[in-house]
Amino acid sequence: MTEAQHFSLDGQHGIVTGGARGIGFAIAQRLIAAGASVTIADQDSDAVQQSVQDLGTAARGCVLDVTDEEQVTAMVQGAHGAHGRMDLLVCSAGIVGRNAFAWETSAEEWRRVLEVNLTGVWLCNRAALEPMRAANYGRIVNIASIAGKEGNPKLGPYSASKAGVIGMTKSLAKEVADTGIRIHSIAPAVIQTPMLSQVNQETIDYMVSKIPVGRTGTPQEVSALVHYLCSPECSFTTGSCHDISGGRATY
Numbered sequence: 001m002t003e004a005q006h007f008s009l010d011g012q013h014g015i016v017t018g019g020a021r022g023i024g025f026a027i028a029q030r031l032i033a034a035g036a037s038v039t040i041a042d043q044d045s046d047a048v049q050q051s052v053q054d055l056g057t058a059a060r061g062c063v064l065d066v067t068d069e070e071q072v073t074a075m076v077q078g079a080h081g082a083h084g085r086m087d088l089l090v091c092s093a094g095i096v097g098r099n100a101f102a103w104e105t106s107a108e109e110w111r112r113v114l115e116v117n118l119t120g121v122w123l124c125n126r127a128a129l130e131p132m133r134a135a136n137y138g139r140i141v142n143i144a145s146i147a148g149k150e151g152n153p154k155l156g157p158y159s160a161s162k163a164g165v166i167g168m169t170k171s172l173a174k175e176v177a178d179t180g181i182r183i184h185s186i187a188p189a190v191i192q193t194p195m196l197s198q199v200n201q202e203t204i205d206y207m208v209s210k211i212p213v214g215r216t217g218t219p220q221e222v223s224a225l226v227h228y229l230c231s232p233e234c235s236f237t238t239g240s241c242h243d244i245s246g247g248r249a250t251y
């Protein structure tokens, strides 16, 4: 039995926002290896096209901005319409925002990070819950961050948005806990992806220095955890935030 045959997702369909690169792409690869088909939903149309080509026939693309309510509704309806089911949602789309002290940050910069990282996740969760509630089944995983638990200096809007994702996930999970739907967040520490190009070296060094395992994580390590959380076997846990931080946070 191969790794992917455990926690089989045979015949299931899922959406991965931010799936065109980084952690989202690795998750899409993993879900497909486990038997699912995946809608890659991302704002970068070239990257969507490339990733769908790389992932093969089990992948379809959807170009959208997760902050746009109508586009999010269309994304879920399109995935459900194309596959006749909507079992999985992984929200990986996110931005870091500018590295700056609070007193150097504009309200506009604050709002944009909150809009993408928190409101965008809420919009996608709310839309996906419609077909999931109708089917009495679903798995949702929201990618938060260690920054949402610990707070990283000069990443105030990012840290606040990720703390918001952790809290919102707990709330939503309890709203549907008496159904077949399970919702979790995860809190990765530094993971080697293109997102790191938005962060200065000083901040990366600070974050790695806090990790007892002494290195950055890989998108594949994150995708293994998400695979379990997306599986039918993940049935008696919901609402929790799962740590994947190399020991930086043990809660």
Ligand SMILES: NC(=O)c1ccc[n+]([C@@H]2O[C@H](COP(=O)([O-])OP(=O)(O)OC[C@H]3O[C@@H](n4cnc5c(N)ncnc54)[C@H](O)[C@@H]3O)[C@@H](O)[C@H]2O)c1
Binding pocket: 017, 018, 019, 020, 021, 022, 023, 024, 041, 042, 043, 044, 047, 064, 065, 066, 067, 091, 092, 093, 094, 095, 116, 120, 143, 144, 145, 146, 187, 188, 189, 190, 191, 192, 193, 194, 195, 196
């Ligand atoms: N890389 C890390 O160290 C790290 C650590 C903790 C948490 N995270 C979180 O993991 C998630 C994925 O991070 P990553 O490192 O893979 O980032 P990435 O920058 O490599 O990929 C993010 C993807 O999200 C897409 N995206 C951004 N804004 C969007 C929008 N408004 N609508 C649709 N798509 C949008 C981008 O086009 C991109 O393809 C993010 O939520 C991030 O905050 C990352």
